[in-house]
Amino acid sequence: MFCDDIWQRTSDLMRAIHEHPFVTALGDGSLDRDTFVFYMVQDARYLEAFAKALAAASVRAGDSADAAFWAQSAHTALVAERELHSGYIDELGDAAKGIATSPTCLAYSSFLQATALSEPYPVIAAAVLPCFWIYQDVGTALLAKAGDDPAHPYAKWISTYSDPEFAASVERAKAITDRLAAAASPDTREAMAQAYGRAAAYEWMFWDSAWRREGWPTAEWLAP
Ligand SMILES: Cc1ncc(CN)c(N)n1
16 A cells, blocks of 8 residues: 555655653653744745635545645644644744744745645645655644643644544545545656655754744845
8 A cells, every 4th residue: 555655665754753752852851941932933834825725626536535634734734723823823922923934844845835836636746745654743743752641842743643533534534635646647646756755855854944933044135
């Protein structure tokens, strides 16, 4: 199956994600608050692009149940996930507005939007899959380590991505992607694997860019 294969092929990257200092500090609660807010600001912007890619998948889906799933997921990204973000971002108030969109956030968002606009439907499905699956994998691992402690500073983040309802949506996205891959030509299947791998790499880069609070190296000459 496509998903089993790709999970195997990206296992080194998954280990690096789980071991990244941003992720381990998120899990043990030691993550600096401003670093987390920087991440949340970037993520709120990223989610708009992600939701557009999901909406494109809905438009392109041949099957109406799949179309409804992608449209529902776009709604979840824009409403439920962003609600989680605004709770954390409100703490920073106007200062959040001054945080420039990072190069990595822009690159990942642009990749998803370009894929949504110009690639076949199965490739769009593969490109958005890491956004579901990797977050559920990380959320579940952090819950196992941190436990269900409401006093944990990032409890809401952990419970959002370890939620069984979110896990069900991941299973659905995987099932759709597996079905599309099974019916795809070898070239399309390879393009799906490339798109999945690229998005998974961007997932690591997104944590890393937040950890470094990545800015534009050109900022001293041109405001980003
Ligand atoms: C970068 C990123 N990737 C995935 C997710 C989970 N939808 C997220 N909120 N942000």
